[in-house]
Amino acid sequence: MKKIEAIIQPHKLEEVKEALKAIGIDGMTITEVRGHGRQKGHKEIYRGQEYQVDLLPKIKLEMVIPAVRYDEVIKTLVASAHTGKIGDGKIFVFDVADAIRIRNDDRGESAL
């Protein structure tokens, strides 16, 4: 099993979710995060006081998938999250030791 962590642009979330749903991936966890890679931030001014805001809002998607579906999921993710501009995000992949369904104690890939 592989865990996929994808940091994407917030406005791409709907498209990514739809694309993953279309290939049968429903289970995921979504968090609102802040961060940046090489993307520049923006300037905010409050009553003359300037602030450089470098931490930008992003969405983090986490999902665990069977290893056989890896190439397909990555391809779908990249295609739906892509805009071509700096700030598109990154995907990290981890190996998963185990997965357990809390309701009925299913283990391994059958828990996904």
Added chain:
Amino acid sequence: MSRYLSTTFFLLTALASAQPADLEKRLSDLDKAAKSAQSAGDNAWMLVSAALVLMMTGPGLALFYGGLVRRKNVLATMMQSFVLMALVTVIWAFIGYSFAFGEGTPFIGGFNYAFLHNVGAAPNADYAATIPQQTFMIYQLMFAIITPALISGAFAERMKFSALLLFMTLWMFLVYFPMAHMVWGKGGLLNAALGGKIPCFDFAGGTVVHITSGVSALVCALYLGKRKGYPNEPMRPHSMVLSTVGACLLWVGWFGFNAGSALAASSLATSAFVATHFAAAAAALSWMVAEWAHTGKPSVLGAISGSVAGLVAITPASGFVKPMPALLIGAAAGVFCFLMVTAVKKRFGYDDSLDAFGVHGAGGTLGALLTGVFATKEINDLMNGKALGWVDGNAGQVLNQLAGCAIAAGLGIVGTFVILKICDAVVGVRASEDQEIEGLDLSMHGEEGYNFEA
């Protein structure tokens, strides 16, 4: 008004066929009915005005200030307004009203209204002849509540709550009651209407409310020192939404503050209402334009701050100036206060967190001086035919206004400094570094403003 006219018409036609002895009685009844209708109108308006002014503190100011601070301090900031609604009320009931409006010296009232003795349904003709004195008392109480609340803008995010309670109590006695008495109390030194030696025109409290609190705020900001991390660490408003709602409530509430200061449902109240609204509008625009030109984007914070600046500046002038000058006063205040909170604050480096000095102290002073320019007997014949301001030919009034400003500022500076020293000795005024880092909501009140886990 039309009820008065129709009553009059009816009684006059009835009079046409009346006997001589009847006539006297009917005239007297007519007179009573007219007075009663006027009184009812005045009292209704004044009670609504009192409610509007209280709304300015809670939730107006609470929201306005609350939104401007960091999330970890939102409750503590709102509490600084809310608790005063309670604290000042009790002090006012026991002795505050008496010290402000009782009979005493030119500087402070006496004990004749202690525990609100003799403050009941009967009007006090010196202050407001057509409403119960109790109405006048409760209306004035709302001013007494919001004035100290304004100061909290200067020491936001770093003042100990216990110190706040002690500070505010002492401030009422040393600064507010004397200033209110001097400007509005019978025999007060600056009271234009009741024979003060230095007649100062302050319709709704530019000096009493805004200059005293604004200048006191500056003293507090300097004494307490800067917030940890200021000015390098970003300390953005955590909710401009709350602040915008608060500013709108302040604008609407201000009609009670200024128009209500006519103490009657009269054409003067209307005039003050209009002047107030016009100044707010012009100031919002002028600050917005000034900022747009200076930074390239018109911020919402700028627009709402502008409107507050205009409202502050028009406060002393509201019942004395015509509508066009009101627009001008607002426009001037917008630009002036914008410069105060951006350029001047940056230049001197003091941490007046929510710009209590920049908006209230500075805006109040500008407004008080412009009152000396634009006050006219055509709007308010307070001095029985005598010229009011420069436009009436009395340029010297500006000097009297300056005297009023100086006294308000002096009282604020000296009083506040002494009080801070006392509070520091008794309880310590500034939150500890750990308390400040944790946030006052947790450290002072054991609460968090937002708990998003279900």
